[in-house]
Amino acid sequence: MDIVFIKQLQVDTVIGVYDWEKTIKQRLVLDISLATDQRAAAEQDDIRLTLDYAVISERVIQFITAQPIELIETVAERVAQLLLTEFATNRVEITVSKPGAVAQAATVGVQITRYAKGERA
Numbered sequence: 001m002d003i004v005f006i007k008q009l010q011v012d013t014v015i016g017v018y019d020w021e022k023t024i025k026q027r028l029v030l031d032i033s034l035a036t037d038q039r040a041a042a043e044q045d046d047i048r049l050t051l052d053y054a055v056i057s058e059r060v061i062q063f064i065t066a067q068p069i070e071l072i073e074t075v076a077e078r079v080a081q082l083l084l085t086e087f088a089t090n091r092v093e094i095t096v097s098k099p100g101a102v103a104q105a106a107t108v109g110v111q112i113t114r115y116a117k118g119e120r121a
């Protein structure tokens with residue numbers, strides 16, 4: 001399957017478990033991969049036949065920043081379900097990194113793969 005990807009999408013938002021985190025914005029960095037068949041878009045050279053990474057990037061930023069969230073696991077799961085629901089893809093991979101969370105680490109995060117209903121468990 002072909003892939004449209006978005007790497008290192010930066011989102012500044014209210015994210016975190018602890019009280020002090022609920023009054024500030026912190027940076028999340030997302031890597032997103034969406035399965036799609038690109039052949040028709042390539043044959044016809046038509047953006048309407050593929051997944052528009054610019055549109056998807058804006059939607060993800062708007063969605064994440066709309067409300068505070070505690071866990072990056074929640075961000076990953078909600079973004080995955082959003083993409084499966086709103087865009088023509090049946091498989092998404094999402095990595096959510098929180099580079100400021102652990103001073104001794106370059107970054108920390110979670111990674112998930114989700115399928116549309118009926119595609120795979």
Ligand SMILES: Nc1nc2c(c(=O)[nH]1)N=C([C@H](O)[C@@H](O)CO)CN2
Nearest residue numbers: 015016017018021070071072073101
């Ligand atoms: N698996 C996770 N572990 C932790 C998370 C998280 O979202 N998922 N969050 C925190 C705190 O918010 C932390 O980032 C504060 O520095 C701790 N562990």
